[in-house]
Amino acid sequence: MKLTALPAEFEAAKPVLDTIIAAGYEAYFVGGSVRDTILGKPLHDVDIATSAFPAEVKQLFKRTVDTGIEHGTVMILDHGTGYETTTFRTESGYQDFRRPDQVTFVRSLKEDLQRRDFTINALAMKPDGTVIDMFDGLKDLDAGILRAVGVAEERFHEDALRMMRAVRFASQLDFEIEPQTQAAIADNAALLTKIAVERTRVEWEKLLMGQRPQRGLRALLATALYRYLPGMAAHRAVLADLMDNADWHxxxxxxxxxxxxxxxxxxxxxxxxxxxxxxxxxxxxxxxxxxxxxxxxxxxxxxxxxxxxxxxxxxxxxxxxxxxxxxxxxxxxxxxxxxxxxxxPIHDRHELAVNGGDLIRTGVVTPGPAMGTILQACLTAVIDGQVANQRDALLDFSRMAADTKSD
Missing domain, CATH: 1.20.58.560 (Methane Monooxygenase Hydroxylase; Chain G, domain 1)
Known part of the structure; x- marks a missing residue:
């Protein structure tokens, strides 16, 4: 496949790829930006993958930031825009089910793509719009299928958050999770407890806000993944009711x-x-x-x-x-x-026409708890329309409130 009309974000980033390629290295647009372009969706960011090692990338550009250099990622700053550029790599030894114990930089695009989560995200694109598809991601995109790259269980053991990403993409893209991938999620759902709540929360929020959240919820329940979400284990029935509700957004x-x-x-x-x-x-x-x-x-x-x-x-x-x-x-x-x-009459307590200083200076109260009580009474009276939000009116009201309190 070759895309003939590329979004402006890609056009702006082309000089970065051209510079890397001119130096004798490979460079491609990768991941979600390629997927979303094919689906006709707006882009959120543009990621670049290259055969150049981090030190080699840094030699090619005047302004770079080491955003994740231990994992091969360098931010290239070009005309006010930052482009995350990551060296082709392989990963191994995921003892915590979150991060690789070892990252190895490689020169092979295929080795880099085969470590990615789903086939629809394992796409690369040349600067001229030619899409490179080594794992039938285009076929799955066309069919609306979420399929793990290679062995699903291995992908989820590498990063257990990928299970939440699967149900999130089901909601966000209105895709179906293919049976083997879904079975692997069900078998490994408990690994979600290894993931920081903050990371899980991002995926959960995106699922709930997706274009077809019913799909994501259906997969969440079918795999029992919901049991490992904070506070959700006892609420299968209400999540099922929500899933069965009419379309909502x-x-x-x-x-x-x-x-x-x-x-x-x-x-x-x-x-x-x-x-x-x-x-x-x-x-x-x-x-x-x-x-x-x-x-x-x-x-x-x-x-x-x-x-x-x-x-x-x-x-x-x-x-x-x-x-x-x-x-x-x-x-x-x-x-x-x-x-x-x-x-x-007012929308914020700071809009009240009197404050504690006014009450003290006019002798209504002395500093202490009574001042807060009277100010609250003033606020309530103004909101209910009993007293105009004017200084003199409120001072008169305050004096009456203070007298009543003293009685």
């Missing part, structure tokens, strides 16, 4: 985790935090999903949020909650929800 990582927390009945804030901490997510994501799950409960119960709930949730988490509610069958018109949010 999760547009963001936040929506994916909100849906997951909801269907596994982690609906209290402590339960949501516990789940996300198991997966080692960011604190920012935990705050967002916790707020979204709380809003989701209100949407289910009432079809709307109170002013206080709107304020506490925030627009971003509210949008997430409604996206998930739509999947679950109780979504609301987003314009109505956002209009109610925008009608709030």
């Amino acid at each position: 999760l547009p963001t990582i936040e929506a994916a985790w909100t849906l997951l927390a909801w269907i596994t009945e982690r609906r209290q804030s402590t339960q949501v935090r516990q789940l996300l901490k198991q997966w080692k997510t960011s604190n920012e994501l935990i705050v967002h999903v916790t707020a979204a799950v709380s809003a989701l409960a209100s949407l289910q119960a009432n079809g709307r949020l109170t002013a206080q709930e709107n304020f506490a949730t925030g627009l971003d988490a509210l949008t997430t909650a409604n996206q998930v509610a739509a999947i679950l069958g109780f979504g609301q018109p987003l314009d109505q929800l956002t209009a109610a949010y925008h009608q709030l």
